[in-house]
Amino acid sequence: MGGCDVDGNLNQDKFSAPMPWIGIYVAAASLACLIAMAADVIHGFRHWKLWFPCKFFSINATSLTLIGVAIKLSVDLNTPMPGRQDQLAKLSSSVLICTVMGNTMPSLGVMKNKEIMMNAIAFGILVITLIVNICIQLATGAIFVFCMEHAFIMFIMLVLLIMMNFSALTVPVCKRYLEHKFNKKYQLALKEGRDETGRPLVTKLKECLMKHWMMAHTSSPQFVVGRSATCTASAAFCLLSAMILAEAMLRSYLMPWSFTFCSGKSDYKWSTTLVLTVQTTAVAVGTIGPASRWFTAINFRCAKRGNKSYREELKVEKYWTQGLLELKECPLSMRIRNRHCRKLVHGTRNKLLDLCISMQTGNVIVSKAIQLISIFIVSKILLCCVFCKQRKSKVKTIFNDSGTESQPNPKLDLSRYVLHLEGEDALVHHMMRSNCDATDHWFRRGKKLEPKYIMKLLKKSTLSQGFKGVANFDSEQVPSLDMEEPPNCWALPVVTLTSIALALSNISSSSIEELISGVHEGLMYINFIENYLDGKEGVTNVRKAAITVWQGVDLYHKWLDVDLRKMSPEGKSSKEILEGLAETAKFIFEESRKKHMTTNACLRDNPSKWPVRELAANSMYRISQTILMNYECSINQTGERLFEELNVMISDIMAACLTNLRLVIKRKCLSIGIEEREEGVRHAVYILGKTENILNILDHRIPPSMDPHQISCIDEWRSLHKDSPLYFPSPCPSEGGKASSHFPSPSPSEGDKASSLSSDFYLVID
Known part of the structure; x- marks a missing residue:
């Protein structure tokens, strides 16, 4: 067994x-x-x-x-x-x-x-x-x-x-040493960026990222x-x-x-x-x-190597032993009562550290000696390869001189931005030469994947009128469902407006799919921007509500549990659809409030901590009521007219948010640690390539009275609109009783003739 x-x-x-x-x-x-x-x-x-x-x-x-x-x-x-x-x-x-x-x-x-x-x-x-x-x-x-x-x-x-x-x-x-050098070189790059004026935004951003890439790569x-x-x-x-x-x-x-x-x-x-x-x-x-x-x-x-002596080649730089020397200078962390025991422990520790310093010195000398031995073994082969390469380069130069002369493209000198340690001076040129084209490569890769649906949406934005949709999507005249209102984020109104647009009747499926694709692309950039710039406390739940709602809208055409396709049966007007959405949102809000107030009474005092369903319902209620109040002429006509108005508001909110791209692209290079900085800069270059045309469209569109902190917050944009009545043109003209159409993006000729309101917009990189 x-x-x-x-x-x-x-x-x-x-x-x-x-x-x-x-x-x-x-x-x-x-x-x-x-x-x-x-x-x-x-x-x-x-x-x-x-x-x-x-x-x-x-x-x-x-x-x-x-x-x-x-x-x-x-x-x-x-x-x-x-x-x-x-x-x-x-x-x-x-x-x-x-x-x-x-x-x-x-x-x-x-x-x-x-x-x-x-x-x-x-x-x-x-x-x-x-x-x-x-x-x-x-x-x-x-x-x-x-x-x-x-x-x-x-x-x-x-x-x-x-x-x-x-x-x-x-x-x-x-x-620690490279982080210190990075900060100094960053200040140099910042100063050079401020001195450059009158150049295109994308060009300045690209050159700035080339400097950041060289610093990030060589200090990786x-x-x-x-x-x-x-x-x-x-x-x-x-x-x-x-x-x-x-x-x-x-x-x-x-x-x-x-x-x-x-x-x-x-x-x-x-x-x-x-x-x-x-x-x-x-x-x-x-x-x-x-x-x-x-x-x-x-x-x-x-x-x-040139004429360097072997003694110079075998030199042990300070940074190899600096950590051990600093440890030796530190006092003992533990306290021993007996003075003789303290002396014994202190002396023993120092002897061990001296041994480690000697071993580290020997380790570096042996490593460098292995390099020299390797050079001696393979130098003949390498010199032969270099000779062949030089001969080939000379033949190519003679051939070019005999024909039409080609002017080489001038490249930015990045040698000042190569971060290196002691003893690596000879590597500067090599590192600069082998990595100077990395930003061009990732910029081209990003440009091949340009978001085309966002570009179509931006053409509907009221660029020359200061993105009026940012102010018009929510009116203060709408009665609140609660005593206080939660803070706004960029994504939630976009998702809510898209949900309303999908619920309208007589809208072609191609228009709906185009809107969904544009919003989907836009939300990726909105989330990217909010992750880096929106430092406002209390918007975490609001952003979570936007993500939750959009998942249902994108996958199932459902807003929370409401099927948007069933909101627009044959013969139902846009006004009835909006009233139905507002009533449904109010009902969901009140039901959720009854459920959660019994378990958490502090929700009433802090709207930013409302549950996701309450935040989404509050947004739907307010936006639906705002449209009913301010767009009466559009909702009394066909669904196509209101659909276009909603497209304009969505486009305006996205465009205002995307004006933060230039700040995010630069901040992404600094907001991460030295270990991930290289990857962060590469991603920033990739994003710049994808959004080059977007940045060109939105260049000089930021109100000069707004600082970078205000630009990143949608509530600050809305405050600016409240203070300026020029941003509130009536959505329904008085003449003819016709609904206003959307405001297209001005052509370059129109931009030159624009009013002082649009001509005062500018963008500064600092």
Whole structure:
């Protein structure tokens, strides 16, 4: 019974039966690492970042767990693994962890200080455990071939661990230093932007973002770690470990007589072949990134070293040891009563820190020495490539001179905005040259996806009359459902007006779909703007109400639980539809109020905390009543006339909101930390490309009396309209009794003849 056979002996076959499944589990974990590293390689090539940042595979709890499973065969102390595939699988597991360390070192830059410490300790425990287990297996004979290879791999593992941990010590110092330089360069860019007047808005924004991109990219912590001497040296060790695995595999297959393997089969059976195949592929793919970093660094250093002495090349810059020196100067955090014990602890700590400083110095010198050795090895090949490239460039120049002369496009000099550390002066030109076109690339990509439906909506806006729809969608003459009114946001009135437009009768399906598409595109930008600019407290629930309502309108043509298509049966006038929506909204508001007031009496005192249904119902009630009061001539006619009026109001609100785009695009570059700043600037450039024409249309349309804080708030726009009667033209002209039509966007010739109201609008970038 249980684990014994009929003779009472231990049933080994029964216990070893699940082992192939464990092998599959190890192969699956290795495959996950392979996929993540391959994704980083593809991402690096796609964005032409040949230093290959760690976007998908970095050091964290998930990756450490996967690695722990993937190296299971190397830490297995007592399972017999007699065959060639079994022994190679043990070696490949050890090489895999070297590949992972070399591949993921740049990810140290994106971690917070506490994360760096915890992940470094966890990785250290994992590596030390693996080294101890391999030593035990070498002593017991569980590993009986490839002993030299295992010894070299253990040495490389230990060196990579030291390089990773000591590189992690410099990350906080580098971040602090580069953040300080970024702030200084930002002030310089700000001053230059103020001095430039009379230029198109998009051109100034684009040049501003080019400066921000160069600063963000060159100060990106991943890029800083990736171009460091220690990361380059770790890439060389990673490449060496892959070569050791390749050597062992080739020698075992091409020279089988030089090995003596044991007879019998492993308990893992055929699964070791699967593990070996997956892990070998993972090592090959994972070596691409480190090898590229190594080769790029050597290529540049070889061409630029010039007459520098070896002493200058091996100089240890201050930032490598500054963190340890600052730690040494800090007093002890714990208080020990006995003075002699305090002295002993203080002295011991300082001795340990001195040891760490010496090790860090040696680590940097060794890393730079590896760079010099690498340059010496491959310099002839690189110089040959440079010579061929120069010859090709000369031939091309002669050919261009013989024909028509081509004037090169002048490019913005961004060398002042390259942020670099001590000892990286020679890298400035290289970093500027290799990344100056990144903003053009993302700008063009954004321009290809220009939002066409918003452009159609903006043509209906009353641009020359100050976006009068911002004031006209809600009237103070409408009686309130409660003593106080909640604050406004940009999205909720747009969603409510769209819901009313969908409920009207005799509207073509193409017009409805076009409106929905335009509002859907517009809400993406409205939400984008409100996320960055709307600092007004209490609008969170209002924005949530807009999102909730729009989801129902967009997917099901339903406002809350009301089917908008059933609001307009045959023969029902627009007035009846609006009255029905107002009554329904009032009913929903009162029902929700009865439900929530019994459980939360403070809702009456704070309208911003009303439930979503109450906020949506209040908006629908007020807007429907406003339209009934102010647009009587339109609602008494066909639904098409009111539909056009609603389109104008929606367009006006969107246009007024989109005037904040230029502020958001600039603020996005500063509102995020140094770790995500590069991604933020790239997204800002992409948004600028998508909205170039929108910004050109809305340029010089902001009232000069409004400051940036007021521009971002819809209530401030409404206050401005209240103070200026020019913004309230009657929606129904007195002559002829006809309803007013919408106000189209003025042509350039009309804009020149516009009144002083529109000509006073201007836009300042600061």
